Amino acid sequence: MHDQNKKNTTKNDNTVTTVPLSGMKTYFRLLGYVRSSWGYLMLSVLGYVIYAAMEPALAALLKHIVDVVSVGTISESRMLIPLAILAVFIARGIGTFLGNYFMAKVANNVVFDLRTTMFNKLVFLSADYYHSIPTGRLLAKLTYDTEQVIGSITQAIRVLLREGLTVVGLLSYMIYMNWRLSLLFLLVVPLIGVIVAYASKRFRKLSTRIQNAMGGVTDVASEAIKGHEVVKIFGGSEYEIERFRKAASENRRSQLKMEMTRSLNVPIVQFILAIMMATLIWFALSPSISSHMSPGDFIAFLTAAGMLGKPIRQLTEVNSILQKGIAASYSIFDFIDLKEEVDEGQISASSVKGDIEWKNMSFKYHGSDKQALNNINLTLPAGKTLALVGRSGGGKSTIANLLPRFYDIESGQLNIDGVSVSDYKLADLRLNIALVNQKVVLFNGSIRDNIAYGALKKATEEEVIEAAKAANAWGFIQELEQGLDTLVGEDGVLLSGGQRQRIAIARAILKNAPILVLDEATSALDTESERAIQSALDGLMANRTTIAIAHRLSTIENADIIAVVDHGEIVEQGSHHELLAMNGAYAQLHNQQFSEVSA
Template identity: 85%
Template structure:
């Protein structure tokens, strides 16, 4: 349970104690697999950047030729040179942009697949600590921000950065004293960019959180649309969404305001520097050794610096968005996975289950959910758990496949503590039918033969469907077992969904079976038919059945009455009735209600 506490304290992005530079270099580590594309992209940007000072040098040559009167000699060379510069710049742009896009998309693909791989290995406690919409936002919105920080940011840093280096190098070659004056502006621009960086990252984190809130509200409203309509929740949900969207809009506008002030401020600093530069350049003592072409080329190169410097400062906002998103992504990727220290393997369990002074408490809860549970379930026998809602019945069943780890005592199967089994070994021996049936957006066949059962033959799938009393309605569908069920089986009725889930459990043929209100969504006729199928399925299997209707578990070998996390009575149906205690009271109440 310590794992869940760790998870819950690590979820907030701002608690990750690393710098933005470290995070970005970690992000760039995902570029390694695309190093060839990156190299081609860099070559393209080098070609592009080299053409900027080449244009300035070409301008110098044109001015010098015109001033010296040697036009006829260069009449063909100059146009061809101009054409060559722009062809080379176009090739450089294509190589740089296309291969950088390939790098960025490969990085995002790797990030998303790594995140999903992590997702399926996280403990169940994590999924209870974060809303679904927030988790989806990490997989979609956050990774999209990373694309910008790699594609746009690296493209601008490489292309415009190399352009600045090339132009400055050319200016120093032309007149190093004037160039040093221009370099004085760099620290001032650095201060502006540094302040903007902190502001951008803070606002980007707010935008991510606000975006998570938007997806949370939308996800809940979509899933619960029927409840929203029936209980008149439309206005309430509209207000919730409006509030979340307003927060997102407010943060976005603050980001744009910071960016909009950052760019003109940098431009103004550059303009002041250009004015001072021209004033000095016009001094005879400084420009006396420069030809008209040198003078024009130098000022042109200085003027051309404005655009790349402006773009370099503009990319800062994109870069900070990517860094803020990377915080969220790497925080998620660094979460501890489901602990599995088990070493014991077993091909197939016999199914003897023992609860020995077992207690359990959910992380963050003040009271224990289960207290001092002592129970023995022999192999092949059926244990029925009954009691009020919230008494701990489902929790007791969920501890068997180790969705959570127990605090005190132990649960053992065939004499081995469940923590000592490998998780894959343990869970491969357990079949589960939940009260809230989970179906995936695929065909009926894919949902019955799911996961490790996917290679099962069609004949076995049909046999399982027949045993679950599902074959009759499946045959009536247009595509039979190849019929799509929709998201979470939305195209099927509740009873049909539950029969598909039962067929899945039948097909798995595991030695331990957990039935959590497995017939709750069925009509009386279907319930009788499925109960007969379940009775056949439970033969020679250790079964834990959680039931609300006591009529479905009267034949159980052991019935345990759970109340406030404790087993207050256990025995057979007849023994518990003879006790005239809590079970007898529940039994009499249900049957008197049925008679009424």
């Protein structure tokens, strides 16, 4: 983060929240997003100027009425006064509409820009960030925090402009009428400022706590929704209910503290204004001060002073909304200022053959003290297949995930065609790699959208169908009423595990990349489907450099190179027959699986 944004750090519910020292600096940065709606803002300001001008106009109109009555010239102004009253309220209505409507347009444009900026940042963040923050808390930033910003733009600026201009207009009118009495009223401003300053710090602190608590609420809810089957089977309902109750209780407690501060702030300011009003009237009744004032002047002055109470009260009330927006802005700008994936590559990867080499490569996950991989040495010629086998947690997936640079290696080298992966342009590098994860990822759209996803969206229907056939998916797709246009639901929930996996394989086939990564690609398939898919994969792998991570050794016996990974190290490598002849770790795994199948 830049030096000018130095922060204090507070902890709440095991979540670190950074709080910048300068609230106004953050708020002005937020207002920088208003620039794109400058015209709407000017129309809104014009509306509030019209509204504010009508307040002293009403006091001046009251002065005229009293003076007319006192001198007995009512008949001369009988038509003029009602028309003037109507004109004042029509003008005030027009000002209110212009101000509120165009300020709402400004605020919604700001929130739109913030949300799109945040999402644009989201898709370019490193994998480390996704592993460091719960999904629910991330969603809270995109939804709840940006909603708080709406209030600080619409309601806060509306009140600051409309009521602030009203206060300026009424005070100017009072000074014009009697500057001595008006100076008395101005004496309370510093005292009100002290109260507002204290309340601001309190509001901001509580707003940050509320955001953290809201993130906790969304975390628990998101986990319970995603894991509802596990919750039901393992009797976790009471546990989840209690977790949610605690998270919601923390949010409620912080909200009530916020309301208490707000509820005390307003009456204290009102009481100070009442004392000042009483003092003002006491002085105004002095003959030496009010002797030069007509009855109309006297009534108009007191009316203007009385009208100041409402805008000043609203100006103090808006402080809590403003502080909520500033606290939300801290969270939003912390997110926007996160570093994206480092891409310093200069080499285009438009014609990759697929020669891959791991040379003395080691890797450790961010924040972990344990080496995930240690001194990996492997050579995979283009067009050949490497199978990674071993116990779960040994480091097989980590080796594969370093290839498209989901993470950057710490030491050693990982080269493709003799060039370090970090020297390739990141987007170009990933265009040359197709991936089928063990945990299949499908998006809430049609089967067609999920096969021809992203950069593949321009594929023709014939190409999509051919990919589906090659993945043994076309058979079940044809049986669906909507065919390729069938919606798969969130995360493919409307399809079976095997169907989801075949769609993911069809997507990889359609990409037709020179390098293919298969992470337990057939794990969700039944035996019959697995044979059909394995046949399709064998054809797909024929002209590609393939890295296959497999649990079932029967699926990788024909691999050119088999590497046994254990505790982040390669303990054996060779062909299937070579490794069996060694009678080592691979032979032990093979015999164990064979005996399990026989049993």
